Amino acid sequence: DGGITQSPKYLFRKEGQNVTLSCEQNLNHDAMYWYRQDPGQGLRLIYYSQIVNDFQKGDIAEGYSVSREKKESFPLTVTSAQKNPTAFYLCASIRTGENYGYTFGSGTRLTVV
Amino acid sequence: EDQVTQSPEALRLQEGESSSLNCSYTVSGLRGLFWYRQDPGKGPEFLFTLYSAGEEKEKERLKATLTKKESFLHITAPKPEDSATYLCAVQPANDYKLSFGAGTTVTVRA
Numbered sequence: 178d179g180g181i182t183q184s185p186k187y188l189f190r191k192e193g194q195n196v197t198l199s200c201e202q203n204l205n206h207d208a209m210y211w212y213r214q215d216p217g218q219g220l221r222l223i224y225y226s227q228i229v230n231d232f233q234k235g236d237i238a239e240g241y242s243v244s245r246e247k248k249e250s251f252p253l254t255v256t257s258a259q260k261n262p263t264a265f266y267l268c269a270s271i272r273t274g275e276n277y278g279y280t281f282g283s284g285t286r287l288t289v290v
Numbered sequence: 291e292d293q294v295t296q297s298p299e300a301l302r303l304q305e306g307e308s309s310s311l312n313c314s315y316t317v318s319g320l321r322g323l324f325w326y327r328q329d330p331g332k333g334p335e336f337l338f339t340l341y342s343a344g345e346e347k348e349k350e351r352l353k354a355t356l357t358k359k360e361s362f363l364h365i366t367a368p369k370p371e372d373s374a375t376y377l378c379a380v381q382p383a384n385d386y387k388l389s390f391g392a393g394t395t396v397t398v399r400a
Contacts, residue, residue, distance in 0.1 A: 183333075208386055219294065219390035220334075220377070227386065235387070267333055271386060278324050279379075279388065281333035 179204045183268050183282035189290045190255065190262060198253045198285045200268035208271040209251040210279070213237060213264045220267065226251055255287060263289050292317045296378050296391035303368050303398045311363040311376055311394045319383030323361050325354050326377040328393070334377055337363075368398045 181202045190196045202209065208227045212220040222235030226245040240259025245251055255262045265286050269279040295314045303309055315323065322341055326334035338347045340356040347354050351372060353364040363376055375395045379388040 181333075210387075212390075217299075217392055219392045220379075220388075221390075222387055225387065265331075272336075277322060278336050278339045279326075279334075280336065281326075283333045284331070286331070 181268055181270060181280055181282035183266075183285050185285060186283070188285055188287045190287060191290060193257045195254055195256050196287065198255070198266055198268075198287070200251045200253065200282060201249055202251075202268075202270050202280075202282075203249065204270055204272070204280065205248070206270035206272065206280070207248070209245070210269045210271075211235075211241075211243065211251070211253045212267045212269065214267060214284075215264050223253065223266075262287055292380055292382055292389040294378055294380055294389050294391035296376075296394050298394060299392070300395045301397070303365070303396065305369060305398055305400050306367050308364070308366045308368070310365070311378075311396070313361040313363070313378030313391055314359060315361070315378070315380045316359075317380045317382050317389070321381045321383045321385075323356055324379045324381070324388065325352075325361070325363055326379070328375045328377055330375075337376075365396070368396070370398045370400050372396065373398045 184199045210225040211223040224243045226232035242254045268282040297312045325337040328334040338354040343358045375393040377393045379390040
């Protein structure tokens with residue numbers, strides 16, 4: 178079955194360390210997104226990409242970076258500049274057609290130790 | 291700026307006790323309003339997309355309706371397995387980005 182695979186499920190980061198969250202999709206979707214979810218808040222957009230080799234900042238891009246070298250892959254790097262990175266991170270892609278909407282991955286929970 | 295407000299924040303129901311969740315929104319031209327279900331520690335699961343006022347969609351015990359300012363998710367005769375957080379999101383007509391509400395956490399007791 179097609180879908181979005183996020184890895185790892187849990188990730189621990191030390192102070193001053195960069196970490197990379199993986200997002201892979203086999204749905205042949207063009208547009209991909211990274212959201213951050215904190216308790217009691219709605220999902221907030223970090224970065225999105227509508228085509229390969231192109232991406233745009235979302236509402237909370239500071240301290241994060243992305244790349245889109247392949248259609249299937251959209252990794253997110255949380256840099257040391259992100260002062261409060263502990264959160265649940267969700268990757269998504271746009272599904273067109275009858276059930277238009279986002280398809281989400283299962284998420285990565287990042288914790289600073 | 292697009293805004294989505296969901297109420298109540300939490301809802302505790304007895305099995306079989308029907309209720310409704312509210313999603314109020316402001317958006318510059320609506321392309322779609324989305325409902326998702328999210329279980330703890332998992333990604334959101336797609337439920338419905340609504341495109342225009344007056345539209346209704348159903349799936350098992352869930353029914354979503356849409357007006358020009360709000361959407362309702364009706365849960366009819368809920369079961370414990372309906373316990374989850376329900377998220378509402380809107381997409382403006384001229385953008386691919388979605389704006390999400392904070393969600394309503396539903397707990398159904400047997």
